[in-house]
Amino acid sequence: MAGRTRPTAGFVFLAAIFSVFPAFAASKKTKVPDNPWPALTSPAPGAAEAIGGYGAGCLRGGEKVAAEDPSYQVMRPQRLRDFAHPDLVAFLRNLAARCKKEGLEPFLLGDIGQARGGPTSSFHASHQIGLDADIWYWRPEKGKRFTKEERETVGAPNMVVPYFEKPSEYWKPEMLETLRLASDPPEVERIFVDPIIKQEACKKYPGAAWLRRLRPLWGHDNHFHVRLSCPKASPQCRGAKEPVPEGDGCGEELASWFTPASKAEAKRRALAPYKPRMPTLPDACKPLLKD
Numbered sequence: 323m324a325g326r327t328r329p330t331a332g333f334v335f336l337a338a339i340f341s342v343f344p345a346f347a348a349s350k351k352t353k354v355p356d357n358p359w360p361a362l363t364s365p366a367p368g369a370a371e372a373i374g375g376y377g378a379g380c381l382r383g384g385e386k387v388a389a390e391d392p393s394y395q396v397m398r399p400q401r402l403r404d405f406a407h408p409d410l411v412a413f414l415r416n417l418a419a420r421c422k423k424e425g426l427e428p429f430l431l432g433d434i435g436q437a438r439g440g441p442t443s444s445f446h447a448s449h450q451i452g453l454d455a456d457i458w459y460w461r462p463e464k465g466k467r468f469t470k471e472e473r474e475t476v477g478a479p480n481m482v483v484p485y486f487e488k489p490s491e492y493w494k495p496e497m498l499e500t501l502r503l504a505s506d507p508p509e510v511e512r513i514f515v516d517p518i519i520k521q522e523a524c525k526k527y528p529g530a531a532w533l534r535r536l537r538p539l540w541g542h543d544n545h546f547h548v549r550l551s552c553p554k555a556s557p558q559c560r561g562a563k564e565p566v567p568e569g570d571g572c573g574e575e576l577a578s579w580f581t582p583a584s585k586a587e588a589k590r591r592a593l594a595p596y597k598p599r600m601p602t603l604p605d606a607c608k609p610l611l612k613d
């Protein structure tokens with residue numbers, strides 16, 4: 323999750339306030355459920371295991387993702403949402419190396435997961451078992467890297483004119499290339515993108531096998547969201563409920579996102595009040611609250 327509009331000073335200030343005190347974003351009547359997971363700041367000891375589902379689970383043996391790499395920077399490091407299952411750490415390392423090889427500008431990493439997974443303080447809908455990572459399209463100007471302070475405060479501008487209209491003034495065609503490289507490793511289960519971004523990918527790379535993995539979804543207008551499949555050594559990991567459909571999804575399926583009803587739904591979701599919800603985690607997560 324990240325800022326959604328032009329990154330002005332006022333916006334940056336608000337983004338910083340909401341990131342530190344997410345309940346500020348809610349109305350006074352919103353009740354924020356008790357949630358012990360954000361306070362656990364060290365990985366649970368033991369062999370790496372993703373337990374439960376992407377939206378209701380936890381992580382044993384998580385690894386902290388290195389904050390700086392020549393090919394990426396972690397944003398909002400103070401939130402401590404920079405832990406992942408070792409498979410995701412390896413994926414990110416590999417993606418960074420491939421981006422560097424192709425001469426792409428360093429990418430910015432948003433939310434990954436908490437030290438022991440579980441729901442975040444903002445009740446981000448998934449990212450709970452160390453297998454999800456948000457990657458921003460936005461990046462610093464060529465040759466520049468964000469300072470420590472900027473990494474805590476700069477917001478990600480919206481790459482799409484709402485709601486599902488066209489790429490925004492911030493979009494640059496080369497932003498597709500990091501997405502392309504992220505999409506083809508076999509461990510990637512799917513990648514959530516805004517339908518407009520999928521349309522851009524379909525236009526530029528017609529027939530590419532990796533397009534199939536790009537799944538349009540609400541709320542992904544400033545980042546794409548990589549999701550890995552359950553690792554082999556995680557018998558309690560519950561993977562995707564539905565497999566990714568056959569075909570590249572560039573035809574009728576994509577067109578269905580651009581109907582008036584779909585655009586209205588996108589608006590409704592964007593403006594809907596914040597309603598934090600505590601998911602029911604598997605019993606196997608309970609010991610991770612104490613270890």
Ligand SMILES: [Zn+2]
Pocket residue numbers: 323433449454455456547
């Ligand atoms: Zn995400």
